[in-house]
Amino acid sequence: MFSPDRYEFFCPVKTNSGSRALEHLPFELDTMNATKPFVITSQKDARRGLVDVIIDAFKDSGVTIGIFDGAPAAPGMKLIKELFTMYRDGGYDSLIAVGGGAVVDTAKILNIAVSGAPEDIERYAGSDLITKPLKPLVLVPTLSGTGYESSRYACIDTLSFSSCFLMPHLVVIDPRMIVFEDVETTAAASLVTLTHAVEVYTGPEKNPLSDSYAYAAIRFVMENLVSVIRDPRDGKGRLALVNAHNAAGCAFSNSTPGMAHRLGKAVGDACQLSWGLCMGILLPHILERQTSEDGYHIPGLLLPLAGFDVYAETPEHMKVQKAIGILYDFQRDLFEASRGAIVRSLKDAEVPEEMLRDIARKAAGRSSTGFDADVSLMVLEQAWKGK
Amino acid sequence: MNLPGYYEFCCRVKIIAGHDALEKIPDALAYLRARTPMIVSDKGVAGAGLIDIVTSAIKDGVTIGAVADDVTPDSDLQVVHRLARLYREKRCDSLIAVGGGSVMDTAKGVNILISENADDLMKFSGANALKRALKPLIAIPTTAGTGSEVTLVAVVKDHERHLKMAFVSYFLLPDVSVLDSRMTLSLPPAITAATGMDALAHAVEAYTCLAKNPLSDAHALAAINLIGENLVRVTRDPGDKNGRLAMANAATLAGIAFSNSMVGMVHTLGHSAGSVCGVPHGVCMAILLPYGLEYNMHKNGHLTAELLFPLGGAQVYAATPEGERADKVIALVRRINEDLHEASGGRHPRFFREVVDREGKQMVPREKLPEIAKTALSDGSLFYNPEDLDYDDFLMVMETSWEGEPLERRKIKKG
Numbered sequence: 001m002f003s004p005d006r007y008e009f010f011c012p013v014k015t016n017s018g019s020r021a022l023e024h025l026p027f028e029l030d031t032m033n034a035t036k037p038f039v040i041t042s043q044k045d046a047r048r049g050l051v052d053v054i055i056d057a058f059k060d061s062g063v064t065i066g067i068f069d070g071a072p073a074a075p076g077m078k079l080i081k082e083l084f085t086m087y088r089d090g091g092y093d094s095l096i097a098v099g100g101g102a103v104v105d106t107a108k109i110l111n112i113a114v115s116g117a118p119e120d121i122e123r124y125a126g127s128d129l130i131t132k133p134l135k136p137l138v139l140v141p142t143l144s145g146t147g148y149e150s151s152r153y154a155c156i157d158t159l160s161f162s163s164c165f166l167m168p169h170l171v172v173i174d175p176r177m178i179v180f181e182d183v184e185t186t187a188a189a190s191l192v193t194l195t196h197a198v199e200v201y202t203g204p205e206k207n208p209l210s211d212s213y214a215y216a217a218i219r220f221v222m223e224n225l226v227s228v229i230r231d232p233r234d235g236k237g238r239l240a241l242v243n244a245h246n247a248a249g250c251a252f253s254n255s256t257p258g259m260a261h262r263l264g265k266a267v268g269d270a271c272q273l274s275w276g277l278c279m280g281i282l283l284p285h286i287l288e289r290q291t292s293e294d295g296y297h298i299p300g301l302l303l304p305l306a307g308f309d310v311y312a313e314t315p316e317h318m319k320v321q322k323a324i325g326i327l328y329d330f331q332r333d334l335f336e337a338s339r340g341a342i343v344r345s346l347k348d349a350e351v352p353e354e355m356l357r358d359i360a361r362k363a364a365g366r367s368s369t370g371f372d373a374d375v376s377l378m379v380l381e382q383a384w385k386g387k
Numbered sequence: 388m389n390l391p392g393y394y395e396f397c398c399r400v401k402i403i404a405g406h407d408a409l410e411k412i413p414d415a416l417a418y419l420r421a422r423t424p425m426i427v428s429d430k431g432v433a434g435a436g437l438i439d440i441v442t443s444a445i446k447d448g449v450t451i452g453a454v455a456d457d458v459t460p461d462s463d464l465q466v467v468h469r470l471a472r473l474y475r476e477k478r479c480d481s482l483i484a485v486g487g488g489s490v491m492d493t494a495k496g497v498n499i500l501i502s503e504n505a506d507d508l509m510k511f512s513g514a515n516a517l518k519r520a521l522k523p524l525i526a527i528p529t530t531a532g533t534g535s536e537v538t539l540v541a542v543v544k545d546h547e548r549h550l551k552m553a554f555v556s557y558f559l560l561p562d563v564s565v566l567d568s569r570m571t572l573s574l575p576p577a578i579t580a581a582t583g584m585d586a587l588a589h590a591v592e593a594y595t596c597l598a599k600n601p602l603s604d605a606h607a608l609a610a611i612n613l614i615g616e617n618l619v620r621v622t623r624d625p626g627d628k629n630g631r632l633a634m635a636n637a638a639t640l641a642g643i644a645f646s647n648s649m650v651g652m653v654h655t656l657g658h659s660a661g662s663v664c665g666v667p668h669g670v671c672m673a674i675l676l677p678y679g680l681e682y683n684m685h686k687n688g689h690l691t692a693e694l695l696f697p698l699g700g701a702q703v704y705a706a707t708p709e710g711e712r713a714d715k716v717i718a719l720v721r722r723i724n725e726d727l728h729e730a731s732g733g734r735h736p737r738f739f740r741e742v743v744d745r746e747g748k749q750m751v752p753r754e755k756l757p758e759i760a761k762t763a764l765s766d767g768s769l770f771y772n773p774e775d776l777d778y779d780d781f782l783m784v785m786e787t788s789w790e791g792e793p794l795e796r797r798k799i800k801k802g
C-alpha cells in the first residue's frame with residue numbers, strides 16, 4: 001500500500017449518522033458548551049417540514065433555539081449583516097445549518113462574523129487567513145447539497161473563503177432529513193463527491209488518512225447513485241449518498257483541487273451547467289490523460305471503484321484500463337437510469353464547441369499548478385465528443 | 388460499504404507524518420498560539436536518545452520551557468500534580484508528550500489541571516466532564532501500536548488511594564500527532580512485534596466487532612494492509628525507515644478505527660491477562676487475536692474473510708476460494724506470529740506458556756488461567772464482541788492460547 005514520505009491531515013468534523021441522530025443534538029451542543037443555537041435554513045426546507053423535525057428534537061431538552069428560514073439561493077453581504085444582528089440580539093452561541101449549498105455558505109460566513117465582527121469578513125476572504133476556531137457550527141445536510149457542505153470552502157458574492165475553521169464541528173445525518181430530490185440535484189452533489197474523492201485518491205497528495213475518507217465516499221457513490229437515480233424511494237441509498245458527500249468533503253479539504261474539479265467548474269460557470277454534471281463527464285477523460293503523467297496513482301483506483309473481487313481478479317497491467325472503463329460504464333448507467341437526463345458528453349450538455357478554447361484558457365489561467373491550456377483543451381475536446 | 392443504523396465518527400487530531408515531521412512542530416505550535424512547550428516523557432524514551440532528537444529538531448523554533456522525562460511506567464496522580472507545578476513554575480503554554488500510553492495519559496492529566504487551573508483531577512473524571520478546549524497538546528508516539536496519540540481517553544492512577552480515574556472527552560484528543568520514523572528506528576524487535584500486533588488487533592477488532600461503521604472500516608482496512616506489508620519486515624530489519632513510517636501510519640489508522648468502533652474479546656482477555664499477570668498488552672494481543680477470530684467465526688466469518696484482501700494481499704485473496712478465506716486469515720495471523728517469533732530471535736511469544744519476564748521466569752503459570760478468566764467477566768469491552776462468553780468460555784480460550792492449540796470449533800457456544 002502507498003505510504004508517502006510526508007503528509008499532513010486534519011479533519012475537525014464529527015459525524016453522527018443514522019436513525020434519530022438529531023435527538024443527540026442537545027447533548028452534542030452541551031459538549032461544545034453551547035446552549036442557544038441559531039438555526040439557518042431555506043424556505044423550501046422549512047415548507048417541506050424539515051425544520052419541524054429539528055424543533056421536535058429539541059422539544060424536551062430545555063434548549064431554546066432561534067430559526068431563520070429565509071436563506072435565499074444567492075445570499076449577499078446584506079443578509080449576513082442582518083443575520084449578525086439577529087444572532088447578537090438573540091444571545092445565540094452556536095449555529096445549525098439545515099440543508100445544502102447557499103444555506104451552508106451563509107452559515108459558514110455568518111460564523112466568521114459572529115466569532116468576531118461583521119467588518120472582519122472581507123479581511124478573511126482567501127486561503128487560510130482565519131487563524132482561530134470559530135463558534136460551534138452544526139451541519140444537518142439534506143440530499144440537495146452541492147458536495148461542498150462539510151468542506152473548508154465557502155463563498156458569498158464574489159468572495160471565496162478557504163479555512164479548516166469553516167468546516168462544521170458536527171455533521172448530523174438523519175434519515176428524516178434526507179428526503180427525495182429531483183434527478184439533477186441528486187446527481188450534482190454525488191458527482192462532485194465522486195470527482196473530489198477520486199482526485200484525492202489518485203492525486204499527488206495521496207495519503208492513508210485522506211484515502212480512508214475518499215475510499216468510503218467512492219464506494220458509497222458507486223454502490224448507490226445509480227439505484228437512487230433509478231428509484232428515489234431507496235432511502236438507505238440516499239442516506240449512503242449523504243454519507244459520501246460528507247466523507248468526500250473532509251478528504252477534499254486536505255488536498256489541492258484537481259484537474260477534473262477545476263475544469264468542471266470552468267465549464268459549468270461558462271455554460272450555466274451544474275458543476276457536478278460537468279465534473280462527472282470530464283473525470284474519466286482526465287484520468288486517462290493522467291495515467292501517462294508522473295505523480296498520479298490510477299491503478300489503485302480500481303479498488304474503491306469496484307471492490308476487492310474485481311481488483312484481485314484484474315491483472316496489474318489491466319487495472320488502469322479497467323478502472324476507467326468502469327467510470328464510462330457508470331456514466332452509461334446513470335444516463336439510462338435518468339432516462340437521458342444525466343448526459344455523457346459536453347456536446348449532449350449543449351456546450352458550444354467553439355467555447356472550449358476559451359474555457360480551457362480561463363481554467364488554465366486560474367490554476368496555480370498542473371495543467372496548461374493545451375492539455376485542458378485536448379481533454380475538453382475529448383469530453384465534448386464523449387466516449 | 389456497510390452503513391449501520393446509527394454511528395458516530397470523529398478524529399479531530401491533526402496528523403503530521405514523515406521522516407522529518409518533528410521539524411514542523413514549531414509551526415504547529417505557532418498555529419496553536421503557543422511557543423513555550425513543556426516536554427513530557429519517560430526514562431526509557433530519554434535513554435534511547437529520542438528527547439535529544441526532538442529537542443534538536445525544534446529548539447530553533449520554540450523555547451523549551453521544561454523537560455520532564457521521569458513519567459512512571461504506570462500513570463500516577465502524584466506525577467501529574469508534580470508536572471503541573473513544574474509547568475506553572477516555568478510558565479509553559481503547551482505540552483509535547485513523547486512516549487507511549489502512560490506518557491500520553493500523564494500529559495492529558497496534566498493538561499486538565501493546568502487548563503482548568505484546578506487542584507482536584509477527580510472533578511473532571513468520567514465522560515464529557517470537560518466543557519472547553521485545553522492547552523495545546525502535541526503527541527509524539529515512540530511505538531507503533533497503542534494508537535493513544537489519537538484517542539480521547541486518559542487513565543490516571545491514584546496509587547495512594549488505590550483508585551483508577553478515567554477521563555473521556557474529545558477535548559483530551561491531542562491537537563497534533565507527529566509521526567516521525569526516527570522515533571521508532573531504535574525500537575527492539577520484540578517490542579516492534581508486540582506493539583505492531585496491538586495495532587493489528589485494533590484494526591481487526593474494529594472491522595469485525597459490533598460497532599463497526601464505514602469510516603472506521605476504511606481506516607481499519609488501510610491499517611491492516613500496511614501492517615501485513617510492513618510488520619514482519621521492520622521486525623527483521625529495524626533500520627527500514629519507510630517500513631517504520633508505514634507502521635506509524637498503520638498504528639494511527641488503527642487507533643482511529645478502534646476508538647470510533649470499540650474492540651472485542653481479544654482486548655477483554657488481554658486486559659485481564661495484563662492485570663493478573665503483568666503481560667505486556669501487545670503480547671496479549673498477538674497471542675489472542677487468532678483465538679478471537681476463531682471464537683466469533685460463526686457470527687462474523689464473512690467479515691474476517693474480507694480481511695484476507697488487506698492482510699494477505701490481492702493475489703492471495705484471489706487464489707483462496709471464498710469459503711476458505713476466513714480460515715486463511717486466522718492462519719495468516721498465526722504465520723505472522725511465527726515470523727515475528729523468528730525475527731525477534733524467539734523473544735516474541737506465540738502462546739501464553741512462552742511468555743517470560745526479564746529473568747526468564749514464566750509470567751503466566753497455568754494455575755493463573757482461572758483468575759484471568761474470572762477477571763475478564765467484568766471487562767466492558769465484551770459488550771461489542773459478536774458472541775457472548777461466560778467463565779467457562781473465557782477459560783477455554785485461555786487454556787488453548789496457553790498451549791498454542793487452535794480452538795475446537797464444536798466447543799464454541801453459538802448464541
Ligand SMILES: [Fe+2]
Pocket residue numbers: 533585588589654668672
Ligand atoms: Fe490494544
